[in-house]
Amino acid sequence: MNDVMAKINLKKLYSNKLKKRTNRNIAVDIILAVLLGLFGLFSLWPLVLITNNAFKPLNEIFLFPPRLFVHNPTLNNFRDLGVIMGNSWVPVSRYIFNTLFITFLGTLGIVIVSSMAAYPLAKYTFPGSKVMSKLVVYALMFNSTVTVIPNYIIISRIGLVDTHWALILPALSGTLGLFLMKNFIVQIPDSMLEAAKIDGANEYKTYWTIIMPLSKPAWITLIIFTFQGLWGATGGTFIYTEKLKPLNFALMQIIQAGIARTGVAGAVALLLLLVPIIVFIVSQSNVIETMASTGIKG
């Protein structure tokens, strides 16, 4: 399937090129297309493998030499996963609820908090606004794991350890969302804001009735990025009560049970993989529109 795909791409690229721009060298075109195809396979191959493994019966998983594609697809791995999940002493529905709770509140929270802060920073200059904008960019320059120790101390002092808020609140302080929203809102014409002001709207009303509707692609992007992060949360060091743990934690436990669970692990891997990918496919155009406005001004 992959090879066919690459061939089709090559063909299309080639026929497309001829009518496009004049200053193109066909030899270079072909080299670039081959390069793209090779790396496309490199990128896609492990994902195709995951997909196929999820449907492989046990005798195909342990086969020498191993085959990429499944010959006799079966749903056994998914059935086994269902049996294991059904036997766990915390009901699966509880894990699913936890993940949905964390993902929903965290995503909603970050959209509201980031967009509220992004509007004034994008459209006005006032004491403190420049410093804040600078700090937001600097915060992108390091990974949040470097503050993990004081973060743990702060979260335990506030009394949030072993609650879902320990995962949600720190996520809300991430600056990538504010950064994306701000860059997008800058492009909204000032005249629209002035029109609202003439109609007597205050800043809150302008934010809600003008900024939010017009920056929809930006907050959809933000939803996707946040969703991906929170969906994958395992609870880590913050949540130790079993019935508060997210779905991902339960699934990881199943995978780590070793070689006997290889088939089930394949089913789990496919489930974990599919959700973010589907979400991205559905919203791709919004994401690209938002990223077009993104950047650090030189």
Add this chain to the structure above:
Amino acid sequence: MPGKTASVSGTGLEKVWKEHKEKYILIAPFAALFIVFTVIPVFASIGISFTSFNMLEKPTFAGLSNYINLSVFDEIFLIAIKNTLVFAIITGPISYLMCFGFAWIINEFPPKIRAFMTLVFYAPSISGGAFMIWKLIFSSDMYGYANAWLMKLGIFSDPVLWFDTKTYVMPILIIVQLWLSLGVSFLAFIAGFQNVDKNLYDAGLIDGIKNRWQELWYITLPYMKPQLLFGAVMQITASFSVSAISIQLAGFPSVEYAGHTILTHLHDYGTIRYEMGYASTIAAILFFIMLFANIIVQKLLRRVGE
């Protein structure tokens, strides 16, 4: 931040507050979270790095002893630094070029194929724990794909213990990291290319642009500078932050510390040994390395197309 208003001379806090009240209120929730979960922790981390602290007793001031122990006596930390730098120097620039190069090539496709190819390259970075599949690919028995192929081709006669052999750990982790690295910056580049004003290319033709490389350097790159800077920040931060793939694939500790990075060292002292003062020193050093690398690269990239 509301706190900054004091710096306005003579106008007085009250006047500033009256004039900008609604803006400050809009910013307040984010500012509060940002201060509590980012600003204070950064300073606290640097503060704790000068103490001896085990989470149970009060921290005691330890001066520079953590820094001295770390840089002079902790040989494993030196391995971690070396590995992290090797990682960053290889995966940082390569992943950045991959993000940019593939976005550039993809940009010339018609929209449908462009959307498909974008998904193909972007999917690994959002697939969460899917990188665990590499454990199966580089499995140490003959059911591992890498071993099976190499044995079938006759290159090896026995299965290779990939993650138990010092020389293989780093290259495999680099491959996996590169596989995961076409993320947010890749999307930013894709979008940036689409945003370039098409008329500029026609104008460029008249001005004597001869080939695609000149077009790239003189027209596209200067136009995309904001995305280039943003992408650099994201890739640099990611390339210094390798830990999960090392711990999950190569194990912890990895064979002869071959996959040990600054972050896995931090993981060791912070979540296993509970030596928080020492762990904070590791965190502080990584913080300054990341900031330093970012600022240098930003300075360099600002000269693109000049």
